[in-house]
Amino acid sequence: xxxxxxxxxxxxxxxxxxxxxxxxxxxxxxxxxxxxxxxxxxxxxxxxxxxxxxxxxxxxxxxxxxxxxxxxxxxxxxxxxxxxxxxxxxxxxxxxxxxxxxxxxxxxxxxxxxxxxxxxxxxxxxxxxxxxxxxxxxxxxxxxxxxxxxxxxxxxxxxxxxxxxxxxxxxxxxxxxxxxxxxxxxxxxxxxxxxxxxxxxxxxxxxxxxxxxxxxxxxxxxxxxxxxxxxxxxxxxxxxxxxxxxxxxxxxxxxxxxxxxxxxxxxxxxxxxxxxxxxxxxxxxxxxxxxxxxxxxxxxxxxxxxxxxxxxxxxxxxxxxxxxxxxxxxxxxxxxxxxxxxxxxxx
Numbered sequence: 001x002x003x004x005x006x007x008x009x010x011x012x013x014x015x016x017x018x019x020x021x022x023x024x025x026x027x028x029x030x031x032x033x034x035x036x037x038x039x040x041x042x043x044x045x046x047x048x049x050x051x052x053x054x055x056x057x058x059x060x061x062x063x064x065x066x067x068x069x070x071x072x073x074x075x076x077x078x079x080x081x082x083x084x085x086x087x088x089x090x091x092x093x094x095x096x097x098x099x100x101x102x103x104x105x106x107x108x109x110x111x112x113x114x115x116x117x118x119x120x121x122x123x124x125x126x127x128x129x130x131x132x133x134x135x136x137x138x139x140x141x142x143x144x145x146x147x148x149x150x151x152x153x154x155x156x157x158x159x160x161x162x163x164x165x166x167x168x169x170x171x172x173x174x175x176x177x178x179x180x181x182x183x184x185x186x187x188x189x190x191x192x193x194x195x196x197x198x199x200x201x202x203x204x205x206x207x208x209x210x211x212x213x214x215x216x217x218x219x220x221x222x223x224x225x226x227x228x229x230x231x232x233x234x235x236x237x238x239x240x241x242x243x244x245x246x247x248x249x250x251x252x253x254x255x256x257x258x259x260x261x262x263x264x265x266x267x268x269x270x271x272x273x274x275x276x277x278x279x280x281x282x283x284x285x286x287x288x289x290x291x292x293x294x295x296x297x298x299x300x301x302x303x304x305x306x307x308x309x310x311x312x313x314x315x316x317x318x319x320x321x322x323x324x325x326x327x328x329x330x331x332x333x334x335x336x337x338x339x340x341x342x343x344x345x346x347x
Contacts, residue, residue: 003119008032009060012215015114017060020124022149028147034063035111036126036145038071038174041154046271046346051180053272055296055307061293064112066137068302069173070293072111076137076160078171079247079284079316080104081101082206086319088165089136098143100204105173106135115193119290123148123234132164137345139164139330149295154341165330172339175288175307178267181297184306186287187228191308193221193263195248195283197314199324203240209321211249218248221263221285227308231287243289243305247316253281255325259338262312271346278312278339281325287312302308312339 008019011034019039021030028050030040040052041059046306054230056070066072082096086102095103117127125146132140139162146157158170198219200210200311212282214220218238231243238244250262262276262283286309293302316325329335 003122003124005119008034011064011114016123017114018117018118020117022122022124022147024122024149024151025065027149027154029147029154031124031126031147032063033115033126034060035113036073036115037111037126038130038147038172039179040274041174043090043272043343044346052297053176053181053269054180055175055177055293056072056304058297066111067108068175068291068293069105069108069111070175070289070341071128072173073170074105074173074311075110075170075322076135076145077103077106077167078165078167078173078311078313079169080206081167082204082317082320083103086167092227093136093138104208105139107272118150122150130217130241137166138162139166141166141168141176145170145172152342152344155264156339158335158337160335161331161346162330165328167319168329168335169310169318169327170335170337171284171313173242173309173311174291175309176274177307178265178272179270181307182300183335184303187231187305188226188269189265191221191227191265191285192224193248193264193283193285194251194261195263196222196251198246198248199249199282201237201240205240205245206325207247207315207317207321209323209325210256212250219244219248224264224266227287241289243333244285244287245289246327247284247313249280250281251276255281259346263310265308265310266347273344275342275344276310276312276339278337280312280314280337282313282315284313312337
């Protein structure tokens with residue numbers, strides 16, 4: 001195992017941006033100190049041929065824009081907050097409005113910051129400090145994102161602390177296509193989610209507060225099925241998302257820090273398999289609906305439904321729903337979570 005550092009680009013203020021590649025006998029992952037972004041992830045198919053399975057860019061300039069959040073570490077809060085505001089202990093905080101009347105992914109600023117870096121034997125740890133009021137969130141905060149690689153696992157450990165109560169809900173927003181990032185449609189890839197329920201959303205994709213069973217709906221992945229089978233369903237929840245853009249409730253979550261298998265996806269063509277394990281209660285499944293992203297790797301344009309995100313998280317808009325586990329942290333309660341993308345033997 002090894003970590004190799006190389007030049008990746010430079011910011012307008014002269015800051016040098018680096019790319020760190022972690023290699024094992026079987027896997028390779030490249031991450032950058034610009035936003036703690038996952039740039040490449042290479043895994044073998046059933047014949048031993050490795051390909052990069054995450055969408056992204058070849059240069060820093062595109063990552064500074066990155067409207068689709070390719071590979072991004074999203075924070076301080078991932079997903080949506082209704083009304084772009086929240087109240088903690090009677091004090092109201094206002095966030096940038098960047099999607100309808102709501103806030104999405106904290107205005108997408110977190111993953112465009114420069115992170116300090118520490119290299120381990122088979123890991124890279126990125127750290128970032130943000131001042132009170134940055135992007136509207138309270139608290140002087142410190143964040144840590146550690147990528148570790150083994151022959152089967154890409155593990156991401158998140159930690160954060162704040163001197164005031166604040167919202168902290170981190171995730172990774174990589175877009176996966178197990179056939180390869182250059183392979184186009186992923187609709188024949190097969191997904192199983194260990195999630196019997198989802199959080200119902202309104203037309204703006206803000207949770208209503210209802211936790212509803214998925215049985216008998218297009219959102220039912222409790223038995224493995226091709227992603228494309230029900231993606232164009234005329235069910236209201238699917239029409240709201242224009243496909244899948246929904247938070248699923250992970251079965252068995254207790255909040256005790258136990259890692260649960262949230263789901264598994266398989267590409268029949270290559271045989272690649274990916275499991276997602278996490279210790280948080282939800283996972284957002286997003287099928288890049290309507291995406292058109294230019295300037296991708298090799299100059300490619302990534303089209304709609306060419307990849308999917310599986311974002312582990314506390315439920316979206318949890319600050320407004322008493323029945324959702326709260327992603328409010330601060331003095332006496334530090335944030336800590338783990339996500340593992342596991343690549344077992346191909347099928």
